[in-house]
Amino acid sequence: MNNIATLTDVRRSFVQADIEISVLRGVNLNIKAGEVVALVGPSGSGKSTLLQALGLLEGGFTGSIQIDGEEMAKADSTQRTLVRRDKLGFIYQFHHLLPDFSATENVILPQMIIGTNRQDAELRAQKLLTSLGIGHRLSHRPSQLSGGEQQRVAVARALANRPKLILADEPTGNLDEKTADIVLNQFLDLVRNEGSAALVATHNERLAQKMDRQVYLHNGVLEF
Ligand SMILES: Nc1ncnc2c1ncn2[C@@H]1O[C@H](COP(=O)(O)OP(=O)(O)OP(=O)(O)O)[C@@H](O)[C@H]1O
Numbered sequence: 001m002n003n004i005a006t007l008t009d010v011r012r013s014f015v016q017a018d019i020e021i022s023v024l025r026g027v028n029l030n031i032k033a034g035e036v037v038a039l040v041g042p043s044g045s046g047k048s049t050l051l052q053a054l055g056l057l058e059g060g061f062t063g064s065i066q067i068d069g070e071e072m073a074k075a076d077s078t079q080r081t082l083v084r085r086d087k088l089g090f091i092y093q094f095h096h097l098l099p100d101f102s103a104t105e106n107v108i109l110p111q112m113i114i115g116t117n118r119q120d121a122e123l124r125a126q127k128l129l130t131s132l133g134i135g136h137r138l139s140h141r142p143s144q145l146s147g148g149e150q151q152r153v154a155v156a157r158a159l160a161n162r163p164k165l166i167l168a169d170e171p172t173g174n175l176d177e178k179t180a181d182i183v184l185n186q187f188l189d190l191v192r193n194e195g196s197a198a199l200v201a202t203h204n205e206r207l208a209q210k211m212d213r214q215v216y217l218h219n220g221v222l223e224f
Pocket residue numbers: 014015016023041042043044045046047048049050203
């Protein structure tokens with residue numbers, strides 16, 4: 001199986017009030033195409049920082065970050081934007097949906113940005129939302145949806161452009177335990193059906209065990 005992401009000796013420190021805190025101290029990780037990996041660690045261990053490295057938005061990292069065989073460490077902002085757009089999907093703890101658009105429109109929009117025609121984009125949005133169990137909420141706006149429904153729309157939006165790798169930061173962290181289980185199971189079914197890989201940050205070991213593999217962030221490095 002091909003590696004979709006390879007991190008080699010990734011490091012990140014923050015300087016706060018003249019004190020340097022090393023959060024990532026040489027992270028090595030391979031994610032294979034189609035594999036769902038749980039990134040486990042307590043609050044403050046650096047899970048979000050590691051997802052930011054792979055998400056190619058923030059600078060300040062050293063080491064090598066390859067996505068689908070392309071080295072990103074020295075890529076310029078145009079290359080990073082294209083890789084983000086074409087290969088990555090993002091899900092956060094809070095949904096970040098556009099409040100004035102319906103569920104369907106929130107999933108159509110990223111597809112239209114890459115040039116998908118409106119009709120195909122709408123069909124895909126409906127298919128994704130229906131497979132996540134909210135086919136009866138297509139024209140609701142985010143404020144008219146429950147937390148679990150909002151997070152399902154965010155999942156559909158992240159998958160809309162068929163990314164090779166989904167980066168999810170505590171995607172069910174804002175939901176009660178029962179809803180978190182349901183949404184995570186639907187997310188995993190859909191990701192596996194679509195053949196995407198995913199790196200899912202969680203501090204919840206029970207949820208982590210649902211994934212193909214677990215990696216543990218401890219003292220700035222990954223333990224397997
Ligand atoms: N921009 C920043 N400036 C200074 N310190 C930062 C910054 N971003 C993160 N940190 C520090 O890095 C450490 C790791 O933070 P990070 O958010 O990656 O942890 P996390 O494992 O995702 O935590 P949580 O589960 O609570 O979201 C924390 O100690 C945090 O204070």
